[in-house]
Structure formats: C-alpha cells, structure tokens
Amino acid sequence: MATSFKKILTQKGYWYLIFKILAFLILFFILDFILGGFLGKLYFKQTSGWEYRTKYSIEDTRADILIFGASRAQQQYNPFFFEERLKQTCYNVGRDGEPFFYYYAIFKGILKRYTPKMIILDIENGVFRAEQTSYDRISVLLPFYKNHPEMRSVIKLKGPFEKYKLQSKVYPYNSMLFKILIGNAEFNKKRSIDINGYVPLSRALNEPTRSVNISQKYDLDANKLNLYQSFINECLKANIKLYIVCSPYYINLIGSDTSMTIAKNVAKSNSIQFFDFSKDDFFLKNPNLFDDTVHVNIEGAKIFSNKLIDSIILNSAYKN
Amino acid sequence: MIFTSIFFALFFLIVAVFYYALPHKFRWLWILASGIFFYLQSKPTYLLIVTFIILITWYAGLQIGNTTSSKKGWRFYFLAIIANIGILVFFKYTNFFTSSAVDFINFIRQKIFSSTETITNSLLINVIAPLGISYITFQAIGYLIEIKRGNHAAEKNLGHFATFLLFFPKITAGPVERAHNFLPQLKKVKPFEYNNISCGLKQILWGLFKKLVIADRLFIYVSAVLPNAEHHSGISLIIAVVFYVFQMYADFSGYSDMAIGFAKVLGFDVMSNFNRPLLAKSVTEFWRKWHISLSTWFADYFYTPIAIAKRDWGMWSVVYASFTTFIVLGFWHGAYWTFIVFGGLQGFILTIEFFTRKARKNIRKKIPAFLNGLIGITFTFSYFAFSLIFFRANYLTDAFTIIKRIFTANGPIYMENPSIIVFSLLGISFLTLVEVKREYFNNLFTLYDNKNWLIRNCYYCLLLIIILTAGVFDGGEFIYFQF
Numbered sequence: 001m002a003t004s005f006k007k008i009l010t011q012k013g014y015w016y017l018i019f020k021i022l023a024f025l026i027l028f029f030i031l032d033f034i035l036g037g038f039l040g041k042l043y044f045k046q047t048s049g050w051e052y053r054t055k056y057s058i059e060d061t062r063a064d065i066l067i068f069g070a071s072r073a074q075q076q077y078n079p080f081f082f083e084e085r086l087k088q089t090c091y092n093v094g095r096d097g098e099p100f101f102y103y104y105a106i107f108k109g110i111l112k113r114y115t116p117k118m119i120i121l122d123i124e125n126g127v128f129r130a131e132q133t134s135y136d137r138i139s140v141l142l143p144f145y146k147n148h149p150e151m152r153s154v155i156k157l158k159g160p161f162e163k164y165k166l167q168s169k170v171y172p173y174n175s176m177l178f179k180i181l182i183g184n185a186e187f188n189k190k191r192s193i194d195i196n197g198y199v200p201l202s203r204a205l206n207e208p209t210r211s212v213n214i215s216q217k218y219d220l221d222a223n224k225l226n227l228y229q230s231f232i233n234e235c236l237k238a239n240i241k242l243y244i245v246c247s248p249y250y251i252n253l254i255g256s257d258t259s260m261t262i263a264k265n266v267a268k269s270n271s272i273q274f275f276d277f278s279k280d281d282f283f284l285k286n287p288n289l290f291d292d293t294v295h296v297n298i299e300g301a302k303i304f305s306n307k308l309i310d311s312i313i314l315n316s317a318y319k320n
Numbered sequence: 321m322i323f324t325s326i327f328f329a330l331f332f333l334i335v336a337v338f339y340y341a342l343p344h345k346f347r348w349l350w351i352l353a354s355g356i357f358f359y360l361q362s363k364p365t366y367l368l369i370v371t372f373i374i375l376i377t378w379y380a381g382l383q384i385g386n387t388t389s390s391k392k393g394w395r396f397y398f399l400a401i402i403a404n405i406g407i408l409v410f411f412k413y414t415n416f417f418t419s420s421a422v423d424f425i426n427f428i429r430q431k432i433f434s435s436t437e438t439i440t441n442s443l444l445i446n447v448i449a450p451l452g453i454s455y456i457t458f459q460a461i462g463y464l465i466e467i468k469r470g471n472h473a474a475e476k477n478l479g480h481f482a483t484f485l486l487f488f489p490k491i492t493a494g495p496v497e498r499a500h501n502f503l504p505q506l507k508k509v510k511p512f513e514y515n516n517i518s519c520g521l522k523q524i525l526w527g528l529f530k531k532l533v534i535a536d537r538l539f540i541y542v543s544a545v546l547p548n549a550e551h552h553s554g555i556s557l558i559i560a561v562v563f564y565v566f567q568m569y570a571d572f573s574g575y576s577d578m579a580i581g582f583a584k585v586l587g588f589d590v591m592s593n594f595n596r597p598l599l600a601k602s603v604t605e606f607w608r609k610w611h612i613s614l615s616t617w618f619a620d621y622f623y624t625p626i627a628i629a630k631r632d633w634g635m636w637s638v639v640y641a642s643f644t645t646f647i648v649l650g651f652w653h654g655a656y657w658t659f660i661v662f663g664g665l666q667g668f669i670l671t672i673e674f675f676t677r678k679a680r681k682n683i684r685k686k687i688p689a690f691l692n693g694l695i696g697i698t699f700t701f702s703y704f705a706f707s708l709i710f711f712r713a714n715y716l717t718d719a720f721t722i723i724k725r726i727f728t729a730n731g732p733i734y735m736e737n738p739s740i741i742v743f744s745l746l747g748i749s750f751l752t753l754v755e756v757k758r759e760y761f762n763n764l765f766t767l768y769d770n771k772n773w774l775i776r777n778c779y780y781c782l783l784l785i786i787i788l789t790a791g792v793f794d795g796g797e798f799i800y801f802q803f
Contacts, residue, residue: 012513012514012515013512013514014340014512016514017514017517020514020518023777024777024780024781027774027777027778027781028781028784028785031778031781031782031785032781032785032788035785035789039789132794133794136794139793139794161326164326165326168788170785170788170789171788171789173789174788174789174790174791174793175739175743175789175790175792177739177789177790178738178739178742178743179739
C-alpha cells in the first residue's frame with residue numbers, strides 16, 4: 001500500500017494530479033471555513049450600516065408596522081410619525097436600490113418569526129421591469145441562505161449555480177468586507193443617521209418640474225409579478241393589514257406606467273388599498289420638499305408620512 | 321460562453337478529461353468538436369462564415385504550396401487574402417461605411433442642393449460581427465503569407481487546419497496564434513504531463529483574479545465616471561482614466577492568461593500576449609510588451625513589408641510604416657474616429673521616440689538608472705492613459721470633453737460607494753506589486769512558485785478566497801471580445 005502510494009507520488013500521473021487537487025481542496029476548505037466563519041461573526045455583530053439594517057430587519061425587528069420598498073421607502077417614510085399617530089411600533093425595512101426580490105425575501109424572513117400588524121409596501125414605476133441587475137442585487141441576501149431556508153427560493157433566483165457557490169463560507173460576504181468592517185465601527189453610528197430604518201435626506205430642490213412620458217412598453221419580469229402576488233396572498237393569509245403605496249415624484253408623469261397599472265389591478269382584485277401619490281399636486285408644486293426628483297427630503301418625508309397616515313386612518317374609519 | 325462562467329468551467333472540465341482519455345489520433349477531432357460547440361454558443365449561423373474562411377484558406381494554402389507556377393500561386397494567394405479581408409471588412413466596417421455614406425449624402429443634399437430632406441439611418445444595415453472574426457481572419461492571413469513566403473509548408477489535413485482556427489481557448493480574443501507554432505503541437509503525441517496541468521491551472525487562477533477582482537471592480541468606477549464626464553470633476557476624471565488603464569490591462573491580460581492556461585492544460589503552448597507592459601520605459605518598448613501576438617503580427621505582415629517597400633525614403637520609411645501600421649491598428653479596433661486617433665497618437669509618439677533615440681540615450685547616461693526608469697515608466701503610462709481617453713470615448717467630442725474637464729472642472733472626488741475605491745486601490749496595488757516583483761526581483765522570495773508545497777498552495781487558496789470575497793461576479797464580458 002505504502003509502496004504504491006509512493007509510486008503515485010513519484011510518477012506524477014493521473015492519480016498524482018487527483019491527489020494534489022484533493023489536497024488543495026482540503027486546504028482551501030479549511031481556510032475558507034476559518035475566514036468565512038470570521039466574516040460571518042463580524043457580519044452578524046454589526047451595529048450600523050446597510051448590512052446591519054438588513055440583518056436587523058430579518059432577525060431582530062418586532063415592530064407592529066413595517067415599511068417595505070427600495071430607496072423611496074427607506075428615505076420617505078419616517079416611522080416616528082407612524083408610531084406617534086397610530087400608537088404602534090414601526091420599522092422601515094426599505095433598502096436603497098433593492099428590487100422586489102429583496103422585499104419579498106425579507107418579508108418571508110420576518111414572517112417566520114412573527115406576524116406584523118400592518119405592512120406598507122412602497123412600489124415605484126417600473127417595479128416589475130425585467131432587468132439583470134435585479135438578480136445581481138440578490139447577493140445582499142446571501143449571508144442568510146444557510147440559516148433562513150424560507151428565503152432560499154428567492155436567493156436561488158440569482159443563478160442556477162448559486163446553491164453550489166454557497167458551499168464556500170466566504171462567498172456569501174462577497175464585496176461586503178469593508179461594509180462589514182465599517183458596520184462594526186463605533187464612528188459609523190454617528191456617520192449615518194438611521195431613525196428606525198428611515199434615512200433622512202437634507203437637500204432641497206429649486207427647479208421647475210420636468211415632464212416624463214412613462215407609457216413606454218418594456219419587458220416584465222414574471223418572477224417579480226409572481227412574488228408580488230405571493231406577497232399579497234401571504235399578507236391576506238396571515239391577516240396582516242396591507243397598504244400599497246406609490247410615493248410622490250417631483251416629475252410631471254405623463255401617461256401610465258405598465259408596472260404601476262398591473263400593481264393597482266392586482267391590489268384591486270385582492271381588495272387591497274392602493275394609495276397613489278405619484279401625481280399629487282401638493283408635492284409637484286413644492287420642489288423644496290424634495291432632495292432629488294424621486295426622493296422627498298426630511299421635511300417632505302414628514303408631510304408625506306402624515307398625509308399617508310391620514311389616508312390610512314380615514315380608510316380604517318371608513319371600513320369600520 | 322465566457323471564461324469566467326461556471327458553464328464554461330464545466331465545459332472545460334469535460335473537454336480536458338475526455339481529451340486525455342482519448343488516444344492521440346482522435347484528440348484533434350475532440351478539440352475541433354469542442355471548438356465547434358464553443359462557437360455554436362454565440363450565433364450558430366456564423367459558423368458557416370468561419371467554415372468558409374477555413375475552406376478557402378486551407379485550399380488556397382495547398383494550391384500556393386503545391387503549384388510550381390508563380391502566377392497560379394499568386395492568384396490563389398490574392399483570392400484567399402481578399403476573401404479574408406473582405407469578410408473582415410464587411411462584418412466590422414459595413415456600419416461605419418454606410419453611415420458615413422449616408423452622412424455625406426445628407427451633407428451634399430443640404431449644402432449643395434439646399435434640400436431639407438435627409439436620408440435616414442433606417443436605410444443602414446445593422447451588421448453584427450461573428451465571434452472572434454478578427455482573430456480568425458488574422459490567423460488565416462498570417463498562415464497564407466507564411467506559405468507564400470515559403471517559410472512553412474501548407475497543412476494537408478483540413479481537420480488539423482480547422483482545429484487551428486477553431487481552437488476554443490483563443491477563438492474569442494486571441495492570442496493571434498501562428499500556424500507554424502500551433503500545428504506541429506497538434507500532431508505531436510502529447511503524454512499526460514502533470515506540470516502542464518499545474519502551470520495551466522495556476523495561470524487560469526491568476527487570470528481569473530485579474531479579471532474578477534481587479535478589472536471588473538475598476539469597471540464600476542470607470543463606467544460611472546467616463547461616460548458621464550460632464551457631471552464629474554477633473555480629479556474624478558483623472559482617477560477614472562488611471563483606473564481605465566489598469567482595467568484594460570487586467571481585463572485583457574487576465575483573459576489572455578486564462579486562454580494560455582486553458583491551452584496549457586491541454587498541452588498546447590500558445591503565444592504570450594503581455595509582458596508587464598505598464599513597466600515599459602518608452603512607448604516603443606510598451607508596444608513590444610502589450611498585445612504581443614497582435615503587435616508582432618502587424619510587425620511581420622504589415623509594418624516590415626511597408627518599411628522594406630519604402631526603404632528608398634531612408635528614415636522616413638520607418639515613420640511612414642509606423643504611422644500606417646498604427647492607424648490601421650487603431651481602425652482594426654473599430655470603425656470609429658476615436659480608434660483612429662488612438663492609433664495616430666501611438667504612431668506620433670513612436671516617430672518622436674525614433675527621432676530622439678540618440679538624444680534620449682545621451683540624457684539617460686547623465687541621470688541615475690533608477691530615476692531614468694521611473695521617468696520613463698511614468699511618461700509611458702501617462703501617454704498611454706491619455707491615448708486611452710480616445711479609445712474609451714464613444715465620440716471624439718466625448719474625449720475632448722474629458723480632456724477639457726480634467727483641466728477645468730473643480731470639485732470633489734466622486735465616491736458614491738467608498739468600498740469600490742478601496743477595493744480598486746487594493747487591487748491595483750497588489751497587481752503592481754506582483755508585476756514589479758516579477759520584473760525586478762524575480763529571484764527573490766516567491767509565493768507563486770515557492771518550493772514549499774504548503775506555502776505555495778496557501779497562496780493559491782488565498783487568491784481563490786480573495787476572488788470569492790472581492791471578485792465581481794456580475795461583471796460583463798471581456799473588453800477585447802468586441803474587437
């Protein structure tokens with residue numbers, strides 16, 4: 001046995017190659033395990049930053065009211081006013097640049113732990129547009145693949161080999177190293193203001209509105225549409241009060257967006273209240289309430305949050 | 321099928337395993353079948369064009385080699401060369417020529433006939449070039465020229481010749497291989513050699529690192545800044561231009577490393593494409609180290625014949641040959657004025673360097689070698705970076721906007737996501753460190769080729785782990801695929 005093994009090593013044939021590859025893989029998995037474990041520890045220990053907010057949304061929040069969406073959720077809905085006026089705890093789980101896959105995966109993660117009382121889902125024009133970047137951005141959810149089986153169906157949409165890539169312990173933290181390090185640093189808490197997930201914006205626009213025709217056709221993503229329907233179904237099943245909202249733009253929108261039309265129709269067919277502020281005159285006449293054309297600033301967020309709360313109260317009163 | 325995809329990794333694994341499992345006489349057939357399969361992944365109908373190139377070049381090669389009549393030989397030679405160039409020109413330049421013709425006709429109608437009607441661009445044919453058409457036709461032309469010159473015999477086996485042009489590691493973006501280097505290797509019985517596989521895999525790993533960790537990371541910053549120059553400050557534009565040099569190098573040399581590595585695993589030594597060009601001390605030296613397979617192709621089959629034909633002009637023959645070569649080289653990249661200016665800038669500086677070579681040599685004697693090297697590297701890098709502004713821009717006006725704003729636009733550094741800058745700088749630093757070490761301190765302590773198995777393999781593992789943690793997996797294709 002020892003002689004034949006020695007022969008393999010000296011002859012440098014096929015078996016030698018296999019032996020070397022195996023030895024390399026063992027070494028790789030040991031290093032990967034150590035470094036991946038270390039990164040994992042750091043990731044889940046974060047106290048601030050975007051990754052922290054994602055982790056907090058999935059694993060920690062127990063708020064009664066949750067606000068879902070992308071940057072237009074994160075930067076326009078101030079939980080302070082929801083808590084104050086609706087007398088319920090509120091957390092904004094929106095995250096800049098994230099597509100519908102993100103909202104749905106977070107929703108699934110939360111639903112596994114508890115059932116919130118109310119959900120506000122912010123959607124924007126083009127939300128169901130088919131684009132590769134939406135799938136690429138699923139990468140922010142990779143750290144949760146291992147311990148959150150309920151999110152796996154969404155994570156696997158990233159690509160057919162994702163399951164295999166995730167055998168590596170460091171891969172889930174791809175491109176996150178500096179974010180994780182900063183997320184563990186004390187100074188970062190002061191650097192980025194975060195009011196229960198809400199990130200205020202401070203600039204004020206001073207320009208006339210521009211007109212944009214939003215009637216152009218584009219390809220729709222069947223996965224996003226299915227998840228939207230599932231989101232609504234699961235809210236109904238869990239008896240969660242769901243409001244779908246399109247927040248204000250400082251753009252004179254001409255025509256109607258395909259995604260928005262579908263979103264409204266699906267909401268209507270499921271008897272879900274849809275609040276559309278996208279063409280709200282008040283906001284269109286007040287550029288000073290906007291940080292840019294698609295995000296309201298801190299003052300705008302205050303007004304918009306209160307307007308939405310008024311609508312919710314009115315709607316509840318009407319229903320009761 | 322992109323080299324960095326898992327689909328390609330599986331494809332290559334299957335190719336390599338069966339390649340070594342098959343007896344020698346069937347291996348070329350397997351490689352050819354793999355090449356065809358690889359090609360079919362792009363646009364299947366274009367395989368017909370490549371087949372036409374293969375058939376016409378192979379047949380002409382045989383006729384040139386066999387014929388005793390020089391007239392007949394010339395006829396076949398010309399026909400085959402014209403066919404190859406015709407295909408290349410049609411697929412790469414039809415859009416350019418037709419749109420230029422439409423613009424010209426519109427201009428004439430407006431200026432001379434005061435017509436307000438214009439011929440619209442809808443009349444244009446949108447021709448999409450087949451995958452790797454430039455590289456395939458260049459290799460075919462090189463093959464014909466070598467036979468015509470009597471340097472090499474024509475390949476009798478059509479299958480072997482087809483395998484040469486359809487060898488999948490080099491189809492998409494080279495190296496522009498020479499038939500006399502490749503074909504003998506195809507025929508030679510190659511026993512399984514551990515070292516080939518080991519060296520090949522290491523080169524693939526290093527290529528992957530350069531592409532995923534460095535090039536695709538730099539791409540994020542470069543693509544956010546350079547195409548939107550009017551919104552960025554001069555300092556951001558300078559950073560983006562410098563990043564673009566490294567992006568281009570890491571992308572193309574990363575691709576070449578992988579191509580050479582894949583070939584090596586299969587036991588083939590294909591031409592090297594880069595030799596640490598960013599450490600070149602002059603632009604002349606730079607072009608000996610950058611895209612070597614293409615620059616030597618141009619030197620052998622374009623520059624030298626022109627310089628010889630015009631030798632009566634004395635030194636001016638070199639200037640003429642340099643300028644013509646680089647204008648054509650620029651035009652080869654694409655039918656845009658930006659590429660022609662890029663080529664012209666190279667021709668210009670090579671002329672200057674040619675005429676000042678003695679003066680520069682005298683100056684070099686008076687300053688320390690280290691300082692001389694540093695000045696040379698800095699100048700060469702800066703000049704190449706400047707010329708790449710034209711290479712990267714879509715239109716000449718875009719390039720001029722970038723140049724103007726570099727000098728006039730004050731403002732902060734664009735830093736939407738600081739981690740991109742940090743990752744980019746770390747990647748550039750690591751690449752520079754490795755290149756400097758290999759260029760100047762090659763005999764010093766090495767991790768890559770360390771004699772200790774554990775140290776060596778820990779280094780490879782770390783490269784792989786860095787790829788997994790810092791690589792950009794949703795990046796695009798290689799820059800040179802489009803050429």
